[in-house]
Amino acid sequence: xxxxxxxxxxxxxxxxxxxxxxxxxxxxxxxxxxxxxxxxxxxxxxxxxxxxxxxxxxxxxxxxxxxxxxxxxxxxxxxxxxxxxxxxxxxxxxxxxxxxxxxxxxxxxxxxxxxxxxxxxxxxxxxxxxxxxxxxxxxxxxxxxxxxxxxxxxxxxxxxxxxxxxxxxxxxxxxxxxxxxxxxxxxxxxxxxxxxxxxxxxxxxxxxxxxxxxxxxxxxxxxxxxxxxxxxxxxxxxxxxxxxxxxxxxxxxxxxxxxxxxxxxxxxxxxxxxxxxxxxxxxxxxxxxxxxxxxxxxxxxxxxxxxxxxxxxxxxxxxxxxxxxxxxxxxxxxxxxxxxxxxxxxxxxxxxxxxxxxxxxxxxxxxxxxxxxxxx
Numbered sequence: 001x002x003x004x005x006x007x008x009x010x011x012x013x014x015x016x017x018x019x020x021x022x023x024x025x026x027x028x029x030x031x032x033x034x035x036x037x038x039x040x041x042x043x044x045x046x047x048x049x050x051x052x053x054x055x056x057x058x059x060x061x062x063x064x065x066x067x068x069x070x071x072x073x074x075x076x077x078x079x080x081x082x083x084x085x086x087x088x089x090x091x092x093x094x095x096x097x098x099x100x101x102x103x104x105x106x107x108x109x110x111x112x113x114x115x116x117x118x119x120x121x122x123x124x125x126x127x128x129x130x131x132x133x134x135x136x137x138x139x140x141x142x143x144x145x146x147x148x149x150x151x152x153x154x155x156x157x158x159x160x161x162x163x164x165x166x167x168x169x170x171x172x173x174x175x176x177x178x179x180x181x182x183x184x185x186x187x188x189x190x191x192x193x194x195x196x197x198x199x200x201x202x203x204x205x206x207x208x209x210x211x212x213x214x215x216x217x218x219x220x221x222x223x224x225x226x227x228x229x230x231x232x233x234x235x236x237x238x239x240x241x242x243x244x245x246x247x248x249x250x251x252x253x254x255x256x257x258x259x260x261x262x263x264x265x266x267x268x269x270x271x272x273x274x275x276x277x278x279x280x281x282x283x284x285x286x287x288x289x290x291x292x293x294x295x296x297x298x299x300x301x302x303x304x305x306x307x308x309x310x311x312x313x314x315x316x317x318x319x320x321x322x323x324x325x326x327x328x329x330x331x332x333x334x335x336x337x338x339x340x341x342x343x344x345x346x347x348x349x350x351x352x353x354x355x356x357x358x359x360x361x362x363x364x365x366x367x368x369x370x371x372x373x374x375x376x
Contacts, residue, residue: 194259
């Protein structure tokens, strides 16, 4: 492969073109704005373009240098007005492997319109057409929007790169990155998801509402997860730290997009107050089986909230995820949890011996419940 051709790419709404002197003002405005999102090599340094000299260096020196080393840099522009909306790039080009890393950022005035996915998909299709065999896209686990862009552009999640990201400066803290990739021969279009978004962003019966867990729930979640009757039923049966709870809330959307788990808060629908959590662990995609778990804050127990939450999530799991079977376990001594499952329509199928580690050592038996989808 002798290098990628320097040409313009058009999509339905966008034009991917070379950076130009007329982009300097918008580059500076985007660099100064906290709302610019995305990451990557040269274009990931958009925060450093907060003055005209730095922006001109990007246009005149850095972008051409990227092309000279086998990569590519495009301004993402409005196809009708030609105004800069962001940038996309190919970086870390490895010629013997015919692979590179895709990166992007969007200016604040371009957010929330699907431009990131449209631009990255166009860049990816073009690069694969011109001889690259593999493109990677990396995202911080808490950066759900970037992972949504990867899915929309046809990338598949491959795993976690431990400590692959670093903060500013030589001594900046390291952090994990989620690795996404798209190969020649992968299907066109967005990558199918195992766990779709909730219709309208929530599930509700008017009394209880289920919302996806997010970072704003960290304080409420920590207060409940520190209760002995909650953490002693968890695996492991140990009280989490505040940092662990915060990170769990920050990465809940990443788990959802990966198809691993749908974690939701249980809320009082009229007041939107936090009442607890419920989770669907997609443990067996091959058999379309998943496991449910839930807990409530003390103030909301005894009101039927857990039963309502289980019914809501089970309905979504069968109707939208297309699961065939849900199962849940309850400590043999936890008759209240067993009653919740039975009221929600689950059937007791047996006892699992030594199912979980116990809080005081030893092992704990669970009662196994299951609910199957109605025949079609």
